[in-house]
Amino acid sequence: MSTEPADPTGTGESGPGDVQPVGVQRQKGLFGATDTGDTSGFGGLVRAAPLGAEIASTAEPLGGYFDEVVGALRDLLGDDVTRAVVVDRGELTIYIAPDRTAEVCKAMRDDEALRFELCNSVSGVDYPDRRNRLHVVYQLTSMTYRRQVRLETAVGLDHPVVQSVAAVYPTADWQEREAYDMFGVVFEGHPHLTRILMPDDWEGHPQRKDYPLGGIAVEYKGAHIPPPDERRAYK
Amino acid sequence: MTATENAQDAYAAERDTTEGRVYTVTGGDWDELVASVDPVNEERLIVNLGPQHPSTHGVLRLVCELEGETVRSVRPVIGYLHTGIEKNLEYRTWTQGTTFVTRADYLAPIFNETAYCLAVEKLLGIEVPRRAEVIRVIMMELNRISSHLVALATTGMELGALSMMIYGFRDREKILDIFEAVCGLRMNMAYVRPGGVSQDLPRDGVQMIRDFIDYMPQGLDDYEGLLTGNAIWQERTQGVAYLDVSGCLALGVTGPVLRSAGLPWDLRKTQPYCGYEEYDFEVPTHNGADAWARYLVRLEEIRQSLRIIEQGLDKLEPGPVMVEDKKIAWPAQLALGGDGMGNSLNHIRHIMSQSMEALIHHFKLVTEGFRVPAGQVYTAVEAPRGELGIHAVSDGGTRPFRVHMREPSFINLQAIPAISEGGLLADVIAGGASLDPVMGGCDR
Numbered sequence: 001m002s003t004e005p006a007d008p009t010g011t012g013e014s015g016p017g018d019v020q021p022v023g024v025q026r027q028k029g030l031f032g033a034t035d036t037g038d039t040s041g042f043g044g045l046v047r048a049a050p051l052g053a054e055i056a057s058t059a060e061p062l063g064g065y066f067d068e069v070v071g072a073l074r075d076l077l078g079d080d081v082t083r084a085v086v087v088d089r090g091e092l093t094i095y096i097a098p099d100r101t102a103e104v105c106k107a108m109r110d111d112e113a114l115r116f117e118l119c120n121s122v123s124g125v126d127y128p129d130r131r132n133r134l135h136v137v138y139q140l141t142s143m144t145y146r147r148q149v150r151l152e153t154a155v156g157l158d159h160p161v162v163q164s165v166a167a168v169y170p171t172a173d174w175q176e177r178e179a180y181d182m183f184g185v186v187f188e189g190h191p192h193l194t195r196i197l198m199p200d201d202w203e204g205h206p207q208r209k210d211y212p213l214g215g216i217a218v219e220y221k222g223a224h225i226p227p228p229d230e231r232r233a234y235k
Numbered sequence: 236m237t238a239t240e241n242a243q244d245a246y247a248a249e250r251d252t253t254e255g256r257v258y259t260v261t262g263g264d265w266d267e268l269v270a271s272v273d274p275v276n277e278e279r280l281i282v283n284l285g286p287q288h289p290s291t292h293g294v295l296r297l298v299c300e301l302e303g304e305t306v307r308s309v310r311p312v313i314g315y316l317h318t319g320i321e322k323n324l325e326y327r328t329w330t331q332g333t334t335f336v337t338r339a340d341y342l343a344p345i346f347n348e349t350a351y352c353l354a355v356e357k358l359l360g361i362e363v364p365r366r367a368e369v370i371r372v373i374m375m376e377l378n379r380i381s382s383h384l385v386a387l388a389t390t391g392m393e394l395g396a397l398s399m400m401i402y403g404f405r406d407r408e409k410i411l412d413i414f415e416a417v418c419g420l421r422m423n424m425a426y427v428r429p430g431g432v433s434q435d436l437p438r439d440g441v442q443m444i445r446d447f448i449d450y451m452p453q454g455l456d457d458y459e460g461l462l463t464g465n466a467i468w469q470e471r472t473q474g475v476a477y478l479d480v481s482g483c484l485a486l487g488v489t490g491p492v493l494r495s496a497g498l499p500w501d502l503r504k505t506q507p508y509c510g511y512e513e514y515d516f517e518v519p520t521h522n523g524a525d526a527w528a529r530y531l532v533r534l535e536e537i538r539q540s541l542r543i544i545e546q547g548l549d550k551l552e553p554g555p556v557m558v559e560d561k562k563i564a565w566p567a568q569l570a571l572g573g574d575g576m577g578n579s580l581n582h583i584r585h586i587m588s589q590s591m592e593a594l595i596h597h598f599k600l601v602t603e604g605f606r607v608p609a610g611q612v613y614t615a616v617e618a619p620r621g622e623l624g625i626h627a628v629s630d631g632g633t634r635p636f637r638v639h640m641r642e643p644s645f646i647n648l649q650a651i652p653a654i655s656e657g658g659l660l661a662d663v664i665a666g667g668a669s670l671d672p673v674m675g676g677c678d679r
Contacts, residue, residue, distance in 0.1 A: 051609060051630045088610050089357055117484050120615065121624050123639035137626060139613050139641070143484075143498075146505060150613060171487025174649050197314040197678060206322055207637075213319075213326055228326045 051127050055095060058087045065147050066092045072113040077104065093150040098162040101138070101153055102189065105165040108140055108149070116140040116149065119165070122175035124183035128209045132156045134185050138165070138172075155185065164190040182207035278302055284663070286315045292389060292667060293674035297651065304659050309652045313645075316678040324638045328604030329355050330565055332635055334425040336625075339640055340676030341422055342385050345371075345378040346618040347676075348427035351638070353508060353614040354627040355429040358607045359563065366554040367431035368510050373444065373547040374417070374426065375509075375616075376540040380451070381410040382619035382671075383533045383540075387458060390530070390668040394471045399461060406454050413443050430564050431557035441548055448541050455537060462530070472527035476654040476666030479524050486653060487646045490621025491536065492670060494520045495528035502617040509616075513550070514543050526669035533671075561596065563605050604633035620644055620671055644677040 061067050062085065069092065070085055081104060084095040096104050108116040121139040132154035140149050155162055164187035166173045176187040177196040184205035187193055195202060204211055215227025225231075250257055279302050286296040294315035300308040320339055324332045336351045337344040349371055356363060363371075388403025411421040417440055418426040418433060426433050462468045478486075483493045493500055501518040503511040519535035521528035557564040566582045586594040609631040615624040624641030647670045654670075655663040 051628075051636065089360070089612055091612060093611070118489075119487060120622060121613070121626060121639065121641035123626055123641075125611075125628055125637045125639075137611075137639075139624065139626065143500060143505075148506075148613075150611075169487070170485045171646060171649065174645065178645075195314075197317040199314070206319065213322060228323070 051129060055084045055086065057084045060085075062087045062092065065145070069114065069147065069149055070094065072111060073104070073107060076107045076111055091148070091150060093152055095152050095154070098136075098153045098155045100163070101136075101151070102163045102165050102168055104151060105138065105140075105168040108151075109168055114142065115144040116142045116147070118143060119169035119171050122165075122172050122179060124179040124185055124207065126183060126207065126209045127154075130154070134160050134183050136162050136179055136185055157184075160184055161186045161188050163188050164193075166190050181205070184208065279307065282660075286312070292393075292672055295648070295667070295672065295674055295677075297663065297667075299660065299663065301660060304661075306655055306658055306660055306663055309655050309663060311648055311651050313648065313674070314678055316674045318679065320679045321638055321640065324635050326634065328633050329429055329607055329635060330604060332638065333428055334423075336638075336640065337423045337425050338675065339642065339679050340618065340620070340623070340644060340673045342382045342673050343378055343619050343623075343676070344423050345374045345427060346616055346623050347640070348425065349375060349509070350614055350616045350618070350623045350625045350640075351627070352427050352429050353616065354612050354625040354638075355607065357612045357614055358610060358627060358629050359429070359605075360608070361430065361558055361560070361563065363431045363558060364555045366435075366552060367556040369547050369550045370432050370436060370556060371427055372509050372511065372514070373544050373551075374414075374432075376543045376547070377410050377413060377444070377447075379540045379619045380537050381407045383537050384410075386533055386619070386668075386671040387530070390526075390665075390671075391462070393664050393668045394468065396462060396465070396468060399458065402454070402458065402461070406451070409447055409450065413440070413447060416440055416443055428557070428565060430560070431555070433565075435556045436551075441551065444544060444548060448545055451537070451541055455534060459534065469527065471661075471665055472530060472669070473523070473525060475526045475658070475662045476669050477525050478650055478654050482650070482653055486650045488621065488650050488670075490617070490619070490643055490647070491529050491532045492621070492647060492650070494518065495532045496524040497522045502615055502622060506615070508614070514546050516540075516543050526665050529669040529671075562600070565600065566597070606631060606633055607635075615641070618643055620673065620676070621647060640676075640679055642676040642679060644672040644674070645679075648672050648677055 060070075062070065066085075066087055070082060073081060073094070077100075081096060081100065082094050083097060086093045086095070105119070108114050118141040119138060120141050121137075123137050125135040125137060127133050127135060133156065135152055135154045138151040140151065141147070142149075153162055160183075162185055164172070164176055166176060166187070167189065173191070174196060176185075176190055177193060179185050180187060180190075180193050181195040181198050181202075182205055194200065198206065213227070213229040215229065217224045217226050219225075279300055282299045282301055284297040284299055286294040296312040296315065298310040298312060299306055318338070320335050324335050327335065332351060332355070333348045336347040339347050384403045384407040388400040388407070391397070391399025391403065414424060414426075415421045416437055418424045420426075478488065478492065478496060480493070480496045480498050483489075483496050483498070489500065497520055499518040499520045502508070503514075503516075504518055516539045517535075519532050519539065521532050523531075566579065586597045607629040609629050611626065611628040613624055613626045615622050617623075621643030622641065623643055626637075626639040626641065627635060628637040630636040650670060651663075651667060654666045658666070
């Protein structure tokens, strides 16, 4: 496996032998065999990483109330406010720029046609295969119209700054602190961006994909069971 | 008193005159002295409440700035129970995930499991069988009652009504007994699984639940007799921890706290899931927006849950409790042994001695798991404390790429400063208890 990086986990520790660590799954081959024993011919298969690709917008019209929401937002803030609009499994996701989150959220909350009064959830996702790998996801609910929408924005590691929406939705206060704690996304304009779940002096951001799970091997009846992220992965 | 003793006294300097020794007692600077000392700020105390304190509802730490009995500021500090549930999920299969999420809010495990499984099922694009759906509703409502009973019990204990604690936990035991009979575990059951539930109700399960429905209303009347008319209880809760609708929405507070402020927002009605639109029940509200209103709303929600359970039992029809697709369904034919839930002997006989393919399939399904198409979804259920949301992302693999739990305890705890600053220290406890936070859920 000369094409495999020497450091598959990206954590500075290589996995034991050829066994793939659970944390990072390379979409390659079948049955986990890498040198001998694989007579199926499938060993050379490489599957595209579905989350590594660029985000493709859904063709409009989107259906339901989705067109109305996207249209109202564009009328207010210009057509370029939506970087991409995706409808998947009956849910609308609007991709926006990281420096316009507060502006968009304020419009979403206050406009007559939108009225998204409640910010349900703010959370981060780390897509290590993407250039802007740190994503922040806002889930909004309009109680007036019984509608839901998801806003998503992405930043790279070199400048992981997203505008804080805590002034628009005070409920985002702790949730942005959690996203900062877990992913290292810096929310500009947040009143006191500190760690919230991890101790104040913790180093690193645990929910990033290159942060190891940790754990120790456990001995049971003479056998050593490795920690979860070093166990054999069945692909 | 001799002269040498007073030689250093700055306020009574002495000098010798022809008339004898004269003491000049000064005191002109007293006013300045008093003015320079701010009695208010001098009296400000920083008191650390918790993280280990019997009335902080678990390992919650509140840094209170007190001025006498008045609370000037409160800063909640959380994270003491952070166990990395979301991170751990990324290293297990989708099915194993239920054993992790169930441990977040440990007083409402069925809700955690159901919200998670709804997310996985939405990603998969599957629907669970009718019977599994009805069983989920019955179990969720039982769980809601048991969680509200703990809320009443702990609030009672924290406000000095110790009998209420005994009664609340006594009646919760009856629900835990039902859980034990159904799936072998009293808490953290991992009973709900992607595709259905781990096994059907036992033969006497329906009867046990019916007995409980007959028993519970009397218990509720007893609590009302004990607390509702109680002058101390009213004094401790009425007008305490006020948070109106706009405050709730700004802070994202949902559940009984939002409904106690007058907004009938209940996801079971507004965004029905698991077939809740078929059930006939009311969404209790109150316009007090205080701890008293939250108490009354919770009591009434227990009554409504009993109605839903009764309707659910009538809707139960024979059928499978797990999807037919054997590529997703873990064996749902487990058996309840003397030591809890275990393997079904029939299933073991089948895979070990009848069908080699079945063994291979079982091995693949359990060790590797099933693949979930790539994408992201957000599903929410109405948990006892408010909206419990799951944001699940799949990369097309056999393990979750990312799962975030929108925990109502975490969100609602942000309201503690808003409801307690400017009030009395004792009301911090009453107000915190009325939010009913569970730190396992808050810290995850």
